[in-house]
Amino acid sequence: MEFDLVVIGAGPGGYTAAIKAAQLGMKTAIIEKEKNLGGTCLNVGCIPSKALLTSSELYHEAMHGFKSHGIKADGLSIDVEAMMKRKDGVIRKMARGIDYLMNKNGIEHVNGTGRILSAGVVEVSQVKSKLVLKTKRILIATGSSVSGLSFLDFDGEKVLSSDHAISLRQAPESMIVVGGGAIGLELGSVWARLGTKVTVVEFLPRIAAIFDEDITQALQKLLQKQGLKFHLGTGVESAEKTKNGINLT
Structure with missing residues (x-):
């Protein structure tokens, strides 16, 4: 051909x-x-x-x-x-x-x-x-x-990529989103609205850092009203799988 x-x-x-x-x-x-x-x-x-x-x-x-x-x-x-x-x-x-x-x-x-x-x-x-x-x-x-963490491989059950997070069949009780960019915030917002306790961990001092600070401050306030919690200026150093989930340090 x-x-x-x-x-x-x-x-x-x-x-x-x-x-x-x-x-x-x-x-x-x-x-x-x-x-x-x-x-x-x-x-x-x-x-x-x-x-x-x-x-x-x-x-x-x-x-x-x-x-x-x-x-x-x-x-x-x-x-x-x-x-x-x-x-x-x-x-x-x-x-x-x-x-x-x-x-x-x-x-x-x-x-x-x-x-x-x-x-x-x-x-x-x-x-x-x-x-x-x-x-x-x-x-x-x-x-x-999708790129993951070097010390934590995706398994589709406890450790999810964004691909997995758009296909869950029930809302998890809790979820930690590593990364406060567009993808993490969108999917975190989806599951928070459905009742999941969502915590966002972002290495930079603010979320969605490619946008102006005034915009990201307003966005964070809106997401907090939906129930999301934020740890900014925070990096994930290690992870430990447990019977009930994952412990991050």
């Missing part, structure tokens, strides 16, 4: 580049190892986190805001399983939209893991076979992966 352009990685950078190339007349293929196109943003990042933020915000408002409007919501409860199904449905719908754009623009979607053999040759490892694509140009859009 020969192409003008092979794109490795089908996240927002990869699939938009593939579409533009195809629209300019290039015979284009896009390689993606995951089931869905869309990359981290669509499948385990921006989109699912926003879906969960919306659901948890509605629940939190019903629990704490309706009363002031004279609305009684006695016996209110949250079905986390149903909330996750809605989130998964949002992902599927948007993934179908990207599939449509691939087909509309005549882009060859190749499922598998791409490996560059030479300047114009890409090998794709699939479940039961390998495929070789020849191309004039290669665009690398493989994105990034």
